[in-house]
Amino acid sequence: MKRPEFGSLPFNKQSTTPTNTDSQANKKNEQETVTDKPLYTGRYLIKLIDGQDCRVVRKVLESKLGFKVACSDDFKDIAITEFGIENSDALIYKDLGIALIDGEEQQIKRIQSATTNFIIEPEKIVYLPGDIQGVPDISSTWGLRATKVIHSNFTGKGVKVAVLDTGLDLQHPDFTGRQIHAESFVPNEAVEDLHGHGTHCIGTACGKTDINHKRYGIASDSVIYAGKVLSNQGSGAQSWILNAITWAVKNGCKVISMSLGSKVFPGQSYDLAYERVAQYALSKGCIIVAAAGNDSIRSQNVFAPVGSPADCPSILAVAAIDPDFNVADFSNRSINPTGKIAIAAPGV
Known part of the structure; x- marks a missing residue:
């Protein structure tokens, strides 16, 4: 699986528009807003609709795309890290009903067309909070x-x-x-x-x-x-x-x-x-x-x-x-x- 990308380009609707977001409001607001920090890593998260089995996703990824799929059960005694999934195309979080995938745009579209049992959204980039000014002469305790x-x-x-x-x-x-x-x-x-x-x-x-x-x-x-x-x-x-x-x-x-x-x-x-x-x-x-x-x-x-x-x-x-x-x-x-x-x- 490719590592996440933390590029220097800001969000723009042509290159990083979310795929199948939770609501039209999400899509509209994100497309119309520009931020000075990139929002997405270039990978995607598949989120199963409540009650759906992870095996549905695994079957689609393996049969439709030929993906090599890892599962959180493979990491019972160790932490899940990028190193641990580098030889996989996808990782299923069994307890969460979520899968992390590395796919091109056409592959994402094929997954979407295969079933309506899940939604697909870009993986977010996470940041520290914005810098703030301290108040002088105030005890830190x-x-x-x-x-x-x-x-x-x-x-x-x-x-x-x-x-x-x-x-x-x-x-x-x-x-x-x-x-x-x-x-x-x-x-x-x-x-x-x-x-x-x-x-x-x-x-x-x-x-x-x-x-x-x-x-x-x-x-x-x-x-x-x-x-x-x-x-x-x-x-x-x-x-x-x-x-x-x-x-x-x-x-x-x-x-x-x-x-x-x-x-x-x-x-x-x-x-x-x-x-x-x-x-x-x-x-x-x-x-x-x-x-x-x-x-x-x-x-x-x-x-x-x-x-x-x-x-x-x-x-x-x-x-x-x-x-x-x-x-x-x-x-x-x-x-x-x-x-x-x-x-x-x-x-x-």
Whole structure:
């Protein structure tokens, strides 16, 4: 299977129009909107209609196109990675009713004509949230006081927490002695965080104290699962997110945190692949928390919808508030019917 492409061209309707999207509103809004970042990897996700058997997809791919098809069952004891599927043309996520495929336009059309039991959509590119300006003279630990973590008896002891991001600085002194499990889903990149965002997020969620013994983390006694799903440049493929969530759930994580996403347009529905994996996680006792996104400029009446995957009904979407408990100027808003903010938390 070819690796995902992260080209420099922006979205344009001639070359990257979604195939068989969930609604006409999705197609219209995406075609009329231009973004400065590419939206799709060049691969596709087949999403089975509820109740359909994965064998239907496998039969079509093998008989109609001669594809070599891998299955998530082939990875029972190891994580699914690009290296593991490089000799396949497709990967079926059996528990999710989804398949990742590498196909040309004519092959995609042949699949569409074979059956109406599924929809086909482009695989999304996922990015870190937009850069935001910090507020000067504000203690970085004000969130601990606001959430009353400092005086809480709960430390997350023994709870497995997965943070899916740009990885972790494994040599960082703040994590010395901590129980850490790490996996990279980014081809040709180790889990080592050369960007910094992942280490920052893991510190916020699971950190304890810095070298000056100043407390800054929340679940200070938790077991850390660091999944690298974004490259050192801060971008990744949607399937890497699916692979990492599956990995975290299979390893017994109770919380999965993601400060990442893809742009969502007004009128666009949630992504069925993300919703399926979120339902799978919930069925195993794991909750997924995701950033609502940083694409708004509220002071200028610019409001962006909750991003993907946070806009899924089964994922907890988190907005940001400042030290005065006002919604952060950059924080996205509940605009689309299915993209609702679940909670707001310190984020400035």
